[in-house]
Amino acid sequence: MPPSAEPTGLRLVSYQVGFGDCWLLTVRSAAGERHLLVDFGTTDLPGGSPREALHMQRVALDVERRVQGAPFAVVATHRHRDHVSGFATDAKLPAAAPDRRTSGEIIASLQPRLVLQPWTEDPDLPPDATGPAAGKGLSNQAFRALLGSAQEVSGLAWRESETLQAALRSAAYHAEFGRELGFLGQNNLSNLSAVQNLLAMGKAGKAVFAHYGSSSGLEAFLPGVKAEVLGPPTIRQSAAVRKQRQSDPDEFWGLQARLHAWLSGQRDMLSTANVAATVRRTAHGHRADDGPFPKAPVYDPAALPPAVRRFKRRALLARGEQLLELVRALDKVLNNTSLILLLEVGPLSLLFPGDAQIENWSHALAGPDAEEHRARLARVDLYKVGHHGSLNATPRSLWALFDKKGGKKSLRTAVSTLEGVHGNEAARTEVPRRSLVAALKSQSTYFTTQSLRGELCRELEADLTGARPRWSSWKAGPAG
């Protein structure tokens, strides 16, 4: 008789990836260990870290050391750089690197049996069989194309911001818009190498592109574990939710549909209309001939009337502000394609929502099976805090469900984040959001990767052999 696959314990490793996510979940049973890597990316490492290629290689080598040929699977919750950059195979390694393989190559060499991604990443997404989504004219396929546009536009907006920065030569611009635009612009850039590696690994093993309610393929990979996909909904699912909900603060796909028309315009304007190039030329004092009025008389840039000069500065600042709003909106669209996974390992319930925000949660929390989901979410033991602790990724309606929070702190919360990168405190959009962190600390056993001091990771264990599960504390990993 084969040894029982019933889980006897689990370990969660949280890697230091700065502003990013990288978690290795190991499930133990009498049959041995099985490993699930949930996301592997960064956009910004803490000060004092080695270069990104080297740091991510160290993480990958540690994953390799732990897996050691055991069954291995990968989840990439969504395509943002801070969740997938480590899967890239084209990173430039310094000569002194301990291994010639890049982080993405190391992960690929572990031959994941399963690569799980949201439906929006499916390269063979068929056209919506029953036509476009209700009333919005947007099919799943079109939406996938939209995500590509979103990334492209973000990159263009970032480049335009760099040009504005050069023209303004203003530290205030950098502090208020430039820094965050640079961050979001980079985070939204297409990670072609990472995306291709994920697809190739999926092809070699098994690729699953999941949506709300669909099978994740994880139950076959992790015997004895119940895995449920709570998001993202498909276009059709979310349209159905919109009709039912009693109070919907923000429409999800409805907004995306509006964004669709807007975006295609944006991309055309900023790319093929070649405005970015125009801006660069004029920033260097050249005359732009491809503006809208090539023959109209213009002021000599070196001799602007004072009132005009004053306002020109304001106009450039306003443009920066506007670009930031645009890029934030696009960032949110991609965040909302995150897989939301609820894993039940023995008696323990673990929630990995990627960077999902309220709109992505809509189907799970307000759809036809909401009651059942709510009951299961109430029992969550460990919550991987959404979107690095941002204001919008832990909806109040979700937080309210967790029964184990409160004075006894039997709820465990964990966040992978880096301060001072995303948002700003004055606008109460800083990540992690101070007030959310305070609530997490006071009502749960809280862990943040910011507590890692030079360590590569920390790990948390749960022993499931007794009558009740026993948690360890977050223990130090190998020295970094």
Next chain:
Amino acid sequence: MPDPSPLHRTLTIVARDPSVERDGRVLLARVEVPRERLAPGPRGHRVQVVDVDSATGLVYKPRPEPDGPDPFAAWLDDLTLDRAKLLADPTFHQQNVYAVAMRTLALFERALGRRVPWGFPGHQLTVAPHAFVDANAFYSREHQALMFGYFKRAPAGKPPTGKPSEKGAPPEHVFLCLSHDVVAHETTHALVDGLRPWYLDPSSPDQAAFHEAFADLVALLSFFSLPEVTGALLDPIGRGERIRLEDVTREALARSVLLAVGKELAEATSGRDQVLRRSVEIEPAADLLTRAEFQEPHRRGEVLVAAVLDAFLRTWVRRLGEIADQASRTVSRERAVEDGAAAAERLLRGAIRALDYAPPVDLTFGDFLSALLTSDGVMHPADEPFRALLLERFGAYGIPPAAAGGTWEKPDAAALVLDGVHFEALQRDPQEVFRFVWENRGPKQLDLEESAETRVTWVQPCQRLSTDGFVLRETVAEYVQRLTLRADELPKEVRPPELPADLEVRLSGGGTLIFDEFGRLRFHVHNRIFSAKQKARLGYLWEEAGVGDREALRAGLSFSDLHRRRLAGTTRLTLAETPRRSHAAQR
């Protein structure tokens, strides 16, 4: 063409946007704006155009002599001229934004019978007609400006999909500064922000929706008040000298409205014209505002626009019935056009005047309706049927008036304390108004919360002229109150049970006082600090707040906040506002 009026200047503008044509030509219109001595820009005493393009870094020069007669007048009269050339001239764009912004300002000043400030400490609003490459436009309190974007119509290498111009090829760029609707919309944001700065505060779904909805309806009605436009609306119904009455129905006009809407901006700006389209398509129902889809501020605002648009179309149809030749059951086209424009203007002025009759904080759609009915009753006391129609149509869209009888109740004059109050000073001195407020703070008079900080924020005498020449003299004053308490200090009827006891909440209240020409208090429109409305507001804000976000309920009315925002603030209302809520609800 000589411009004979000493008070006005007539200027040529694009009637709606360059995609709206009549007989194959872009529909132009001529508007009157107040005459002033212009500097090149044009730069006037309230609106100055500075043509900076942040995308190219270029600043387009204005016409050197802006004070002469309309340089573009010939384009409207001479049908042989190629209007595509006009649309490719940036100085025409400069004139177009100046004219539409000034016309919108003049509409407000005429309706309110007084000067209207901007929402920032300056006199001149700067307008940038080609500020950036983007399908967007916005008002920025911080930059004291309106900024309009432009963009290429189609990607390079693909055939353009736009409407062909007279010359066969569509213009390469789409300019938002040429859209009457967009310019009027953004100017209205700037004006409402000057009149009622607290309407940007977090309060309720209605208030979050109001700024956008009001800007939309002013833009629509000011567009429909152009005879060129109402003429075009009648085209699908009949182009002869007389129109058959049976053909002019509310439904036929609604169809025309949709035809008249330009397609140019609809796709690119994700929703400007969609607002109109969706508003026309909303089926009236008493429960609209309680439905899930109408909790989102933009969608909610469309309900208000729908009610006003419906009232406009029905008023027009009714007026045509009244002036029709009863024997032939026909109406003169010329009269029909005039009446349509007049109906739009009547409603537009009423809507603007309603701002003066509305509470300064925590506005609901019902407050707006009561303010509209009250101000109309004062201005046109005999036209009861018009108000009955408004009441009925708003009701059909689920907007009941805030006041039980529709209009605000008059205060009990006998209970008011007038000792020591001087009417002369009451018309312009906030100190004097404050004395009046303080003396009358009791529950039988103005019913103010005594423990709150109270401030009279402005007082202005007004001389309002009705469309039929009637002059009404009034003085309008505004006061606001604020009070910060812990949740457990709130009276039971105001405290939502879910608020943690030690949560600090900032409460606001305030009122509008309207005195008649003899210094008697005609109306007092107010929201008390402790009220059921306040409870609803706190519950809504707490519901909307993030986990642990204890500051959410302190973000309301604050004098210092307002001051800071006015000086260096962050208030910005954008045209598309695509993926976000309006500022009022955003955190």
